[in-house]
Amino acid sequence: IKPASLRLVEADETAAASGGPALRIDAGIAAWVSDVARLTQPDEIVWCDGSRAEWDQLTKLMISQGTLIRLNPEWRPNSFLARSDPADVARVEDRTFICSAEEVDAGQTNNWREPAEMKAEMLSLFEGSMRGRTMYVVPFSMGPVGGALSQVGVQLTDSPYVVISMALMTRIGTPVLNLITDDTEWVPALHSVGAPLVDAAGNVTEDVAWPHNPTKYISHFPDTREIWSFGSGYGGNALLGKKCFALRIASVMARDEGWMAEHMLLIKVTSPEQHVYHLAAAFPSACGKTNLAMLKPTIPGWKVETIGDDIAWMRPGPNGKLRAINPERGFFGVAPGTGIVTNQTAVDTMWGNTIFTNVALRDDGDVWWEGLTPNPPTHLIDWQGNDWTPDSKTPAAHPNARFTVTADQCPSIAPEWDDPAGVEIDAILFGGRRPSTVPLVAQAKSWSHGVFVGATMASETTAAATGAVGQLRHDPFAMLPFVGYNMADYFQHWLDMGETLGADAPPIFQVNWFRKNDEGKFMWPGFAENSRVVEWIIRRLEGEVAARQTPIGGLPLVHEFNIERTDVTEDDLQTLLGVDKQAWVAEADETERYFGSLGDDRMPAALYSELNKLRAGLAKL
Numbered sequence: 001i002k003p004a005s006l007r008l009v010e011a012d013e014t015a016a017a018s019g020g021p022a023l024r025i026d027a028g029i030a031a032w033v034s035d036v037a038r039l040t041q042p043d044e045i046v047w048c049d050g051s052r053a054e055w056d057q058l059t060k061l062m063i064s065q066g067t068l069i070r071l072n073p074e075w076r077p078n079s080f081l082a083r084s085d086p087a088d089v090a091r092v093e094d095r096t097f098i099c100s101a102e103e104v105d106a107g108q109t110n111n112w113r114e115p116a117e118m119k120a121e122m123l124s125l126f127e128g129s130m131r132g133r134t135m136y137v138v139p140f141s142m143g144p145v146g147g148a149l150s151q152v153g154v155q156l157t158d159s160p161y162v163v164i165s166m167a168l169m170t171r172i173g174t175p176v177l178n179l180i181t182d183d184t185e186w187v188p189a190l191h192s193v194g195a196p197l198v199d200a201a202g203n204v205t206e207d208v209a210w211p212h213n214p215t216k217y218i219s220h221f222p223d224t225r226e227i228w229s230f231g232s233g234y235g236g237n238a239l240l241g242k243k244c245f246a247l248r249i250a251s252v253m254a255r256d257e258g259w260m261a262e263h264m265l266l267i268k269v270t271s272p273e274q275h276v277y278h279l280a281a282a283f284p285s286a287c288g289k290t291n292l293a294m295l296k297p298t299i300p301g302w303k304v305e306t307i308g309d310d311i312a313w314m315r316p317g318p319n320g321k322l323r324a325i326n327p328e329r330g331f332f333g334v335a336p337g338t339g340i341v342t343n344q345t346a347v348d349t350m351w352g353n354t355i356f357t358n359v360a361l362r363d364d365g366d367v368w369w370e371g372l373t374p375n376p377p378t379h380l381i382d383w384q385g386n387d388w389t390p391d392s393k394t395p396a397a398h399p400n401a402r403f404t405v406t407a408d409q410c411p412s413i414a415p416e417w418d419d420p421a422g423v424e425i426d427a428i429l430f431g432g433r434r435p436s437t438v439p440l441v442a443q444a445k446s447w448s449h450g451v452f453v454g455a456t457m458a459s460e461t462t463a464a465a466t467g468a469v470g471q472l473r474h475d476p477f478a479m480l481p482f483v484g485y486n487m488a489d490y491f492q493h494w495l496d497m498g499e500t501l502g503a504d505a506p507p508i509f510q511v512n513w514f515r516k517n518d519e520g521k522f523m524w525p526g527f528a529e530n531s532r533v534v535e536w537i538i539r540r541l542e543g544e545v546a547a548r549q550t551p552i553g554g555l556p557l558v559h560e561f562n563i564e565r566t567d568v569t570e571d572d573l574q575t576l577l578g579v580d581k582q583a584w585v586a587e588a589d590e591t592e593r594y595f596g597s598l599g600d601d602r603m604p605a606a607l608y609s610e611l612n613k614l615r616a617g618l619a620k621l
């Protein structure tokens with residue numbers, strides 16, 4: 001089956017003129033599409049309209065190609081399983097490049113290549129890369145279509161899996177295309193899986209279920225605001241609206257225009273007194289953002305609603321306070337560990353209309369993964385298509401297996417989640433996976449101390465990116481893989497935003513759900529019990545609880561911190577809310593080394609001054 005609306009559009013044509021749907025296509029887009037088509041040589045071009053008919057056509061096509069398996073509609077209507085190639089299962093940070101004109105502008109934390117050189121190399125990869133395939137044109141909006149804080153882009157891709165994923169994760173199609181006129185800024189995002197079906201000599205290769213190329217490049221051109229992605233069909237490598245645009249390119253736009261593009265969830269919290277607060281929280285990939293975003297408080301009278309689970313765009317609003325939107329339309333959540341015990345809301349969200357990638361298939365045609373239910377079924381087909389039983393030595397689902405679903409299916413979604421004006425931010429949280437040192441919660445002493453806390457964040461690595469798992473690495477602001485420019489300049493931008501916001505800057509808190517005791521056991525129950533930390537933060541905003549001032553920030557008083565009806569012992573709570581002087585002295589030394597590694601000439605002096613204050617305070621303990 002081939003999609004019906006296939007048209008090759010030349011620069012001076014419109015889709016309407018070529019017999020397609022009546023679209024008004026900006027000449028700039030049309031010219032770019034035809035340039036890329038000349039380069040990549042697809043058989044056909046499809047302009048995606050974002051309709052249900054298009055979704056049905058593409059999912060049918062992919063079922064026939066073996067890319068998708070339709071799940072049993074009785075359990076999971078309009079839902080599909082995709083199994084990726086085992087060599088294409090996560091973001092490839094070592095193949096991700098920031099191609100600014102000057103190397104120093106990419107900084108010490110990004111891979112850099114000279115833009116013209118990178119383009120020359122990638123042009124030869126893209127040449128003929130779509131032969132035998134269809135090129136899809138996917139106009140997309142990050143943020144509500146036409147919203148003042150929203151941005152538009154156009155992704156060209158030869159992956160129908162990417163098209164349907166973009167359809168869930170962003171607003172795509174005709175309404176977006178109609179927004180783009182001569183003076184609209186839009187981000188061109190070029191993507192190919194790099195697996196042509198016909199070679200230059202005309203020899204035909206058979207297609208595979210998950211085409212990709214061993215050579216991968218995820219390249220960003222921040223000066224011209226372009227994205228070129230080659231060789232991968234997976235997640236953040238291929239859904240270019242997400243990490244590539246909404247974080248790497250948007251962080252550059254934000255720096256230039258005085259706003260912020262952050263790796264943050266957004267929640268609305270209602271207190272028992274019916275006071276409403278909005279929190280933004282940064283955690284690295286696969287550290288529980290989705291769980292916190294869908295938190296069901298265990299403490300009476302509190303309510304948490306979801307606004308976003310991964311990315312926040314924030315800027316000062318008309319009253320001077322920081323406002324945030326979720327630029328995405330859906331969730332691309334980690335499946336393993338998401339289950340009826342840890343996050344019933346997420347499970348309820350995926351009742352249907354969901355794409356599952358690299359999870360296991362049940363015999364009844366539904367899906368399963370580690371942690372979905374306490375006990376595994378007796379037989380499964382694992383993520384690689386092999387028989388699996390509870391005795392198997394390998395996991396049934398890949399650790400970075402994902403569910404993709406729209407946010408409006410989430411039972412805890414806040415009514416204002418897609419308000420184009422965004423929500424006012426009352427507090428910012430920073431967290432990582434830290435088995436030691438970092439307390440359960442601490443309030444930063446000031447905005448600049450908060451920036452220091454963000455800049456010194458570290459976390460154990462997870463399966464969200466290729467490479468070793470469980471190794472502590474610096475991950476400033478949970479943005480290490482996502483800042484599209486020099487990290488030291490990014491720190492400076494945060495300090496500058498503090499100047500702009502002045503007294504209206506929201507308080508900043510550091511949190512850590514992942515403290516372990518000497519036996520290696522988690523000391524804090526986490527998940528829904530994190531509502532207790534949220535409660536303390538809100539009570540701080542209200543001035544209802546005190547904080548013990550320490551060199552690392554304001555810590556809860558043990559007797560004021562609510563652990564009723566938990567297994568947490570008073571002793572453990574002391575540790576969770578304590579300052580381990582020795583560990584912090586070592587942390588300060590490591591911070592100095594890390595700051596030095598970022599390039600001393602651009603590192604803000606304010607951060608070194610925070611480091612000095614920390615050391616002086618520790619010396620007095």
Ligand code: SAT
Pocket residue numbers: 090091234235236237242243285286332464465
């Ligand atoms: O693969 S993604 O980058 O989209 C998910 C993540 O790592 O946060």
Ligand code: MN
Pocket residue numbers: 263284285286310
């Ligand atoms: Mn993320």
